[in-house]
Amino acid sequence: MLGYQKMVNDAQQKIQGFQNEIAKMLKAQFKVGTIGDVAELERWQGDLANILEPVEEIMREVSARPTGISQYWFMNALDQCTEALNDLGELLAQVQNYLDQNPQDTAAQALVKTIGAKQTQISGLLKDLAVVEIDGAVLTELQQIDDLMSNAVILLNQQIDSYNTQVAGADAERRLSASLAVLRDFSKARRLFLNAQRLYDSIMRSTAGQKFRTAEQEEMMALFDRIQNIYHQVGIGAELLESRLNDLESQLGQFLSR
Incomplete structure (x- = not known):
């Protein structure tokens, strides 16, 4: 047990x-x-x-x-x-x-x-x-260039349109003055365009690699496109501009040889 x-x-x-x-x-x-x-x-x-x-x-x-x-x-x-x-x-x-x-x-x-x-x-x-911020001053500056370009191009085209009639039969001094007016207005338009281009390019380089594009960046791109189109509508072909330069060079040579 x-x-x-x-x-x-x-x-x-x-x-x-x-x-x-x-x-x-x-x-x-x-x-x-x-x-x-x-x-x-x-x-x-x-x-x-x-x-x-x-x-x-x-x-x-x-x-x-x-x-x-x-x-x-x-x-x-x-x-x-x-x-x-x-x-x-x-x-x-x-x-x-x-x-x-x-x-x-x-x-x-x-x-x-x-x-x-x-x-x-x-x-x-x-x-x-992460996006690049566009300062409001940049958009303002481009808008101002846009306005100035428009006015400069209007004046330039007016100078070109009236050039032949103004200098027909005129003396060398008047031809020189008219040529200088055309070149001066073209230089002004070109200078404005180059300022806009430098500003635009510097900002666009900084946005490289961004996945998204902001409304402000699109506004800046639209402004520059308009400035570029205005500049391209200047109406001066390379041959015409070259002829003005040649004419001006010839006139200056005549003045200097006197």
């Missing part, structure tokens, strides 16, 4: 030992979070959605309108994305701290990966949203 009792006790101890071992294995491999843990994870997932909401709105906006958005919108979008990155960093620290204490929690693992992926995505978006 005593031998049987000992055998039962030994069996019970072994069974208890197996149960304890199995419980440890289950706890290690199939850890189930407590109600508090689940609630915390759900809260973090909600925080993630709130952080990403303005970023997703930005992405929708630039996808719908890749050009023509104000540069000030881009500045605000950069601020929002930077703020989102900071918030994601804080959220990641909280989840990572929890995961360090609960390394087998697959939901927390997935959340850490998601946050990391979103950080990478927003970092790339920050680069895409």
Whole structure:
């Protein structure tokens, strides 16, 4: 009887030992979070959605309108994305701290990966949203050049149209004066155009590599296109301009030989 009792006790101890071992294995491999843990994870997932909401709105906006958005919108979008990155960093620290204490929690693992992926995505978006700001003074200057060019071209064409009638049968002094007037107006128009071109080229070089074009950049491009068209409409062909220069050179030679 005593031998049987000992055998039962030994069996019970072994069974208890197996149960304890199995419980440890289950706890290690199939850890189930407590109600508090689940609630915390759900809260973090909600925080993630709130952080990403303005970023997703930005992405929708630039996808719908890749050009023509104000540069000030881009500045605000950069601020929002930077703020989102900071918030994601804080959220990641909280989840990572929890995961360090609960390394087998697959939901927390997935959340850490998601946050990391979103950080990478927003970092790339920050680069895409970086645009060159166009100072309002630049647009004003180009508009002024546009107006001056229009007036200069009108005067130049008037000089060209009346040149032949003005100098017909005139003396050398009048021909010289008329030639100088044509060249002076052409020089003025050319000088204005070159000023606009230098200003435009310097800014466009700085925008190289931009993914998006702002409304201000498009306005600047439109202004320069108009200036370029006006200049090309001057109405002086290369042969005509060359003839004026040759005529002027000849007249100057005559004056100098007197």
